[in-house]
Amino acid sequence: MRETLVVVGLVVLAIGLRSSRTGVVRKLGALMFLAASYVLVWFITERWWAGVFGVVPWFLLPWIELLTRIRRLRLPAHNQLSHRRHPDPAFFPHAPEAAIDMEEEGFEHVADCSWEWGGMRQYLQLYWHPEERAEATIHLCEQSEVAFSYLSITSRGADGSILRTTNFPFSPTLKTPQGMSWNHVPCERNAFGQILADHRQFLTRLRLDLDTLRVPDPDEMEASIEEEMKGQLNFNVSAGILRPSFDDRYYEYSTRGLFFLWGQFVKDMIRLC
Template structure:
């Protein structure tokens, strides 16, 4: 009975610490959860090796998702952009303002395009600035119940370096080549 109460107490303490606002306390909560796992496996097996196995199991937890969910994911083999009509303004409210701002900055409207794959839709309104040799895109991404929009401006200098400025709301998922300079502008609130 005493061992059960120790494990329950450590789990409650770990959850409380993980709920704190301070980063240090949240990290301490994660360590407390590891201690609770150690105690649980130690009390069940009666050996230190069993307790260590309980701790090590936490580090293999991400592999469950990798082996079950991510292995089933497939990238589209043919995901070419095709001409699309602009989405409903109530669904994409900033599109007209962003397009007007692009035209005021000297960009010419080139095309409206997008693609759809496995429940994910992306819409792009593309612009070109001939003097600056810059391409701008007003983008709308929709996947399941999550929708977000962003603007991206890409240009190339005389040395071949590519300069990209965007307010894309997430960190880049792929590493950029060495000649690409990424300037991230925070989204307005």
């Protein structure tokens, strides 16, 4: 009974820690799940080294999805944005508030567009601010029964470099090409004013001022997004993460790409924002 209570106590503690709003505490909760698995096998086998085998399955869980859904996933080689009616933003946490905050910060609405990406319908609400020399986007994502939103702010250098701050809640599923720099902030930082402040600090750390950035052209924003995605796909093909599918109209993850995604999944399991 004592051993059972110890395991149950560790699981309850882990659940409590994972529900915290503090990133460090959530990571500690992930370690508690591993500790509970280790202790369970240790108590059953009475061998400390056998407890390691209780931890290993946690790191193998992502392979269930990798070898089923992800292996069959096809990414379009030439994807184009289309103008369609957006879903009700009320279904996406913090999206309506973000739109209001953007307008209060002086960002102007440019367009609403969407595309299919890896089995997910992604809706984009595009904004721009000429004085900030920045583009802002509200991303609304739908996949099966799951819906979520996130924000991004993008500045573009005169040399073609892309500087982006985002609260995207997951690790990137593709490698980032040269010339693109990401500033990944915690996903609980969902107020647009906070993310804009983070973006300004990001530019300061890179020793960039507004004079070195391009003024966005609202008429070219959609084309820039399409060109950016095309460049990222080509970079990942050359890096061996993606490979052409059977009809050359789509890409699929290679074996190397599956291992790359596995590493990203493990990061998300531990990080959880």
